[in-house]
Amino acid sequence: MTAPIFLDGLTKFYGPIRGIEDLDLEIRQGEVFGFLGPNGAGKSTTISTILDFIRPTRGTATVLGLDSRRDSVAIHGKIGYLPGELAMYEKMTGRELLGYLSALRGVDTSRQVASLAERFDLDLDRRIRGYSSGNRQKVGLVQAFMHRPELLILDEPTNGLDPIVQQEFYALLREVSAEGRTVFLSSHILPEVERITDRAAIIRRGRLMVVAEIEELKRQAQHRLEMTFVSPADPEVFRALETVRSVAAVDRTITVTVAGSVDPVVKAAAAFEVENIVSHDGDLESAFLSYYSEDDDAE
Amino acid sequence: MLSSVYREALWSRRGSLLLYVIGMGLLVGITVGVYPTVREGADTFTQLLESMPQGLMSMFGSSDAAELLTPAGFVNSRVNASIGAIVLTVFAISLGTAAIAGEEDRRTMDLILATPTPRRAIVLSRFAAMASMIGVVAFAILVVMVVANPIVDLGFSLPNMIASNFMLALLALVFGSLALAVGGLTGKRGVTLGVASGVTVATFFINGLAELVDWLQGPQELTPFYWLQRANPLSKGLTIEDTLIMLAVTVVFVALAVWGFERRDVAV
Numbered sequence: 180m181t182a183p184i185f186l187d188g189l190t191k192f193y194g195p196i197r198g199i200e201d202l203d204l205e206i207r208q209g210e211v212f213g214f215l216g217p218n219g220a221g222k223s224t225t226i227s228t229i230l231d232f233i234r235p236t237r238g239t240a241t242v243l244g245l246d247s248r249r250d251s252v253a254i255h256g257k258i259g260y261l262p263g264e265l266a267m268y269e270k271m272t273g274r275e276l277l278g279y280l281s282a283l284r285g286v287d288t289s290r291q292v293a294s295l296a297e298r299f300d301l302d303l304d305r306r307i308r309g310y311s312s313g314n315r316q317k318v319g320l321v322q323a324f325m326h327r328p329e330l331l332i333l334d335e336p337t338n339g340l341d342p343i344v345q346q347e348f349y350a351l352l353r354e355v356s357a358e359g360r361t362v363f364l365s366s367h368i369l370p371e372v373e374r375i376t377d378r379a380a381i382i383r384r385g386r387l388m389v390v391a392e393i394e395e396l397k398r399q400a401q402h403r404l405e406m407t408f409v410s411p412a413d414p415e416v417f418r419a420l421e422t423v424r425s426v427a428a429v430d431r432t433i434t435v436t437v438a439g440s441v442d443p444v445v446k447a448a449a450a451f452e453v454e455n456i457v458s459h460d461g462d463l464e465s466a467f468l469s470y471y472s473e474d475d476d477a478e
Numbered sequence: 479m480l481s482s483v484y485r486e487a488l489w490s491r492r493g494s495l496l497l498y499v500i501g502m503g504l505l506v507g508i509t510v511g512v513y514p515t516v517r518e519g520a521d522t523f524t525q526l527l528e529s530m531p532q533g534l535m536s537m538f539g540s541s542d543a544a545e546l547l548t549p550a551g552f553v554n555s556r557v558n559a560s561i562g563a564i565v566l567t568v569f570a571i572s573l574g575t576a577a578i579a580g581e582e583d584r585r586t587m588d589l590i591l592a593t594p595t596p597r598r599a600i601v602l603s604r605f606a607a608m609a610s611m612i613g614v615v616a617f618a619i620l621v622v623m624v625v626a627n628p629i630v631d632l633g634f635s636l637p638n639m640i641a642s643n644f645m646l647a648l649l650a651l652v653f654g655s656l657a658l659a660v661g662g663l664t665g666k667r668g669v670t671l672g673v674a675s676g677v678t679v680a681t682f683f684i685n686g687l688a689e690l691v692d693w694l695q696g697p698q699e700l701t702p703f704y705w706l707q708r709a710n711p712l713s714k715g716l717t718i719e720d721t722l723i724m725l726a727v728t729v730v731f732v733a734l735a736v737w738g739f740e741r742r743d744v745a746v
């Protein structure tokens with residue numbers, strides 16, 4: 180079985196500026212794959228290169244067994260794409276836009292469009308200009324899913340969606356994946372990727388830092404625990420623990436960063452009288468600090 | 479696929495197409511409508527024209543006062559040699575710019591490119607839509623001329639009127655295709671508009687001023703305005719040579735647009 184997406188040394192420089200460099204990656208059929216990275220990491224650059232909007236400086240991308248450059252038109256017929264910065268024809272109504280894009284695909288999508296619009300609670304008869312940003316995003320999602328593509332490439336799909344619609348979107352992803360179709364989505368929100376993907380890659384400054392199962396990433400992820408005690412506790416107790424990376428004590432509050440299990444920390448804290456414990460899952464930046472800092476010397 | 483892009487390009491421009499049809503129709507209608515007055519006051523107008531500098535007169539498509547006052551000379555001076563040609567060219571440039579560079583400027587190109595639509599098909603469909611819309615406006619002018627011809631007693635033959643508007647449309651198409659080419663090559667809306675309008679204005683004045691300025695006579699031969707002026711289709715009918723030149727230039731520009739757009743990164 181050919182991989183839905185296979186990147187071999189994929190590299191894109193914008194003049195002297197590195198977009199992405201030497202990306203090697205293989206996506207598996209039927210998985211929901213998360214592509215994680217902070218702003219400017221190269222997520223959109225990767226997607227644009229895979230879809231042949233921009234051309235690689237070197238390296239190749241193979242999509243559904245087809246070459247991204249030579250067979251781009253055939254590839255486009257098999258994929259659904261949601262742009263990261265979604266711009267649409269402002270004067271069209273949602274329905275007109277979806278009709279136009281369906282015509283370009285040469286498929287009748289009316290049933291899918293109706294059912295997706297209902298799921299997302301989207302009124303298709305308004306002009307794009309008049310849509311709120313969440314509703315624009317819904318139109319973007321509908322056009323990506325409406326022709327039931329075997330591969331979905333979604334650039335920050337939950338941008339602007341309210342929590343209810345997000346849940347609906349997550350459910351849709353599970354269905355797609357259960358049907359054996361593949362999803363490649365980018366995000367900079369760690370908890371989201373943890374929830375909805377099977378595997379993830381972390382990209383930073385154009386380089387792939389790690390590709391792993393979500394469970395594996397979770398084990399390695401750093402948490403920050405903010406513990407407030409009734410009377411000041413001894414920070415050295417925590418510093419001695421194996422999974423603790425750093426400890427800071429201010430008044431009665433001790434903040435520790437933990438890579439891996441928080442269990443020993445909580446057990447150690449129990450020796451003191453605890454007033455409150457706050458756990459910060461952390462954004463991508465802090466959660467994957469270990470990957471991030473490795474790269475800094477390489478600049 | 480191709481026809482969807484074509485139809486959308488037409489449909490999304492229906493408003494401005496209607497405005498250009500009305501505007502150009504009025505321009506030609508008024509030009510023809512005032513001609514009887516010109517004919518009656520021919521002596522006065524001849525004196526007036528002869529007191530004008532040569533260069534100014536040649537801007538109207540002829541440096542011969544007597545010819546300028548004939549029906550063909552008069553209508554030609556307003557429609558093919560000055561304001562009419564410029565207005566239609568402006569329309570063509572706006573279409574040629576919107577076709578690629580304008581769409582990239584609005585960042586919507588990735589929506590179409592993500593469908594199985596070859597880049598070449600986008601360029602060719604939008605070129606076809608541009609040519610169709612220019613054709614519609616030229617046809618509207620033709621209708622006004624055909625209707626006014628017997629009323630005002632202009633004495634134009636039908637083939638000459640058809641030839642005149644066909645060649646006027648070709649002139650606009652040359653500049654529209656230039657905009658398409660620059661857009662295909664660069665994808666930058668500002669550059670495209672700047673280059674296309676700059677070339678239009680420059681070639682217009684080179685052609686107009688060549689009468690006065692000797693060293694412009696070489697470059698004049700390269701301006702589309704000159705090709706249309708020397709063809710003088712309202713008097714002489716279709717000139718194969720000038721028609722072919724304008725068609726050939728258009729084909730080169732469209733080929734450049736396809737080549738440029740296919741080979742480069744698209745702004746998304």
Ligand SMILES: Nc1ncnc2c1ncn2[C@@H]1O[C@H](COP(=O)(O)OP(=O)(O)OP(=O)(O)O)[C@@H](O)[C@H]1O
Nearest residue numbers: 193196197198216217218219220221222223224225
């Ligand atoms: N057209 C361009 N010209 C020059 N540099 C660019 C261009 N597009 C992207 N870059 C640079 O390439 C790098 C990667 O950008 P990219 O848009 O791929 O990041 P991203 O991961 O999608 O970020 P975000 O989360 O903000 O969407 C950045 O340094 C960016 O400045």
Ligand SMILES: [Mg+2]
Nearest residue numbers: 222223263334
């Ligand atoms: Mg991005």
